[in-house]
Every structure is written in C-alpha cells, then in structure tokens.
Amino acid sequence: MSTRSFSARITAWQRAHGRHDLPWQRTRDPYRIWVAEIMLQRTQVATVIPYYERFVAAFPDVRALARADEDAVLAQWSGLGYYRRARHLHAAAREVADHRGGAFPREAAMLATLPGIGRSTAAAIAAFASGERGAILDGNVRRVLARHRGIDGDPTSRVVEGRLWALAQRLVPRDGVEAYTQGMMDLGATVCTRATPRCDACPVAGDCVARRDGRVADLPGRRARRALPHREVQLAWVERAGEVLLERRPASGVWGRLWSLPELEVGADPVASLRARFDIAARLVGRLAPVEHAFTHYALTLHPSRLTARASRRPPPAECMWVARADLAAAALPAPIRKLLRAGVRDADR
Ligand code: SF4
Numbered sequence: 001m002s003t004r005s006f007s008a009r010i011t012a013w014q015r016a017h018g019r020h021d022l023p024w025q026r027t028r029d030p031y032r033i034w035v036a037e038i039m040l041q042r043t044q045v046a047t048v049i050p051y052y053e054r055f056v057a058a059f060p061d062v063r064a065l066a067r068a069d070e071d072a073v074l075a076q077w078s079g080l081g082y083y084r085r086a087r088h089l090h091a092a093a094r095e096v097a098d099h100r101g102g103a104f105p106r107e108a109a110m111l112a113t114l115p116g117i118g119r120s121t122a123a124a125i126a127a128f129a130s131g132e133r134g135a136i137l138d139g140n141v142r143r144v145l146a147r148h149r150g151i152d153g154d155p156t157s158r159v160v161e162g163r164l165w166a167l168a169q170r171l172v173p174r175d176g177v178e179a180y181t182q183g184m185m186d187l188g189a190t191v192c193t194r195a196t197p198r199c200d201a202c203p204v205a206g207d208c209v210a211r212r213d214g215r216v217a218d219l220p221g222r223r224a225r226r227a228l229p230h231r232e233v234q235l236a237w238v239e240r241a242g243e244v245l246l247e248r249r250p251a252s253g254v255w256g257r258l259w260s261l262p263e264l265e266v267g268a269d270p271v272a273s274l275r276a277r278f279d280i281a282a283r284l285v286g287r288l289a290p291v292e293h294a295f296t297h298y299a300l301t302l303h304p305s306r307l308t309a310r311a312s313r314r315p316p317p318a319e320c321m322w323v324a325r326a327d328l329a330a331a332a333l334p335a336p337i338r339k340l341l342r343a344g345v346r347d348a349d350r
Contacts (some may be wrong), residue, residue: 014183088116140188
C-alpha cells in the first residue's frame, strides 16, 4: 500500500463523512483556530463548543485577549480544567500584542515559539489557517497510526513516539492538508475510538494491521503506569453576611491563580486554624462530606468545613476576597469548588 493511498482515503472520507460544521471550521482566522485547538487538547468537542463560543465572544481577537485581566480569562475557562492552558493562552496573546505587532502568526514555525503551543498544535493551526503542510500527532492520531501500522509499545515513550512522528510526516499529502488533518482527527474521535472502534466504517480498514491480526484492543500499547499519589486537603467555607471568603491560589501547582476556598491543615481544628491563618473569628457550622477529585498526576480528597464569621468592616486578608453568593458564578473557580459551592448554596436556599 502506498502512503499516498492512505492519505487519499482519509481525505476522501473526511470530505464525505467528517465533521464540517464545528464553529472553528467556519474561519481561517489563526487566533480563533488557536483558541479551539488549545481547548481541544484535553477536552472533547461537545464540551468545548459552548466554551469556545463564549470565549471568542468575550475576546474576539488577540488584542482583546491581551488587554483582558487574568481573572476575566480564567473565569471564561472555569470548568474546562487544565488551567495552565488558559494562562498560556493569555501569555501568548500578550506576547503577540506587545512584541509581534498584534498579528497572530499562521506559520507553524512561528506558532511553535509561543507559550503553550507544541509541535502538533502548531501544525494543526497552520494547516487550518493557511493550508501549510505539516504532521500532527495528538492522542487520536497516535491511536489511529499505532493500530493501522501495528506499532506496539507505550506511544508516549521516546522511541515509539519517534516512530509515530516519522510515519505521520511521511503520510501528509501534498494537497488538501486541511481535509487530511481534519480527517485524522475525525477518524480518531468518531471511528477509531479508544474503547469501541467501528472498523466497519473505517476508510483504511482494508490494510489495517491491528484489525488483520485481531489486536485492535491491544493497540496502542499501554502507558507505563505509576501508582497515583494521594493528597488530602481541608477547605474552609467561610461565610459572612451572605458573602463567601475566597483565596487566590499560587501561580504554580494545580488551579494556579484561580480563586478557591482557603486551605487549612488536614485534621486541624478549622476555627483555630482560620484564626491563626487569617485572623478571622468564626464558628463551625458543620463538616461536609469529602469530595474526591482525580488529576492526571495525583488524586485529591477535599474535606470542607462550613463556618460563619462575624460581620466586620475589616478588609479581606492578603490574596483573599469576600464574594457575594450571587456573584460566585462569575468568579474564576476550579470546577470541583464551583460544584461544591453550587450544591451547598442550593441546600442553604431550600
Ligand atoms: S480498521 Fe479499526 S483499528 Fe484499524 S484504523 Fe480503522 S477503526 Fe482503527
């Protein structure tokens, strides 16, 4: 089988059966394509669509994003997770606005110099914005290629990834790179899926090694697994006259620069800890059920306690703010904290 015929089949399939009406497919604007590609890195299309539409309505071009303050950007991202993506997006917009004349680049080589844009993302943006030839290798494409060519081993290991990149590059067609690139993404997302591939509907099934050898379920190889570390955190949900105390998280680590409930030492008396950390006098209302949350690199158990503080005119402690319950929806909160607060506020309103 020639590499040309693989690409030709993917391209023809995409034109006939692929996705054509996603909001970011209706533009050649590299800024909008970039926003979509970053959102899609860790999140499925159906989830991304409303976030994308709200984000580009709030920040219609790179200058608008560069001018926005960080809280506004994080608030638009709130719920999508992997917030480093949003901080990179903001940093890259400022870099383009302040040092590159405000014109968002459309060439892969330039794109790859911006924060948060890796080789595959740069190639995808360049392909969709200007038809530039280049290979992509996201999780979906890795899976399609590993199965089609029967490439075994951890697909994120250096050796296997090197083979996959070399193959991906050989397969890029001379013409129609947009349809081919979109076709590889669509095939991985809708046909050659991780759990339930639909080989009967696949345009390259005729020479797929995994299908021929009955190894579809075994490919790609599994990532080398490490036991996930586990962390526990006590959270103080403090209210004062209808306002909730939020603390900004440090820039490094998870949920960087987002607003969250203040953290206290696990197992410590929340009233005494709150006084020691923030000099706030409060009384304990009750302890809530623990909340479990899994990150890619560790598991987290949150132990929230509800407290009521005395009304006071004192300004909030450093890196903290009091937010009216009604305004919590607009704050840049991590999804598990937003969910916890929403459920608790609903209960309190009953
Ligand atoms: S035939 Fe099946 S396993 Fe092979 S590439 Fe197509 S969908 Fe994937």
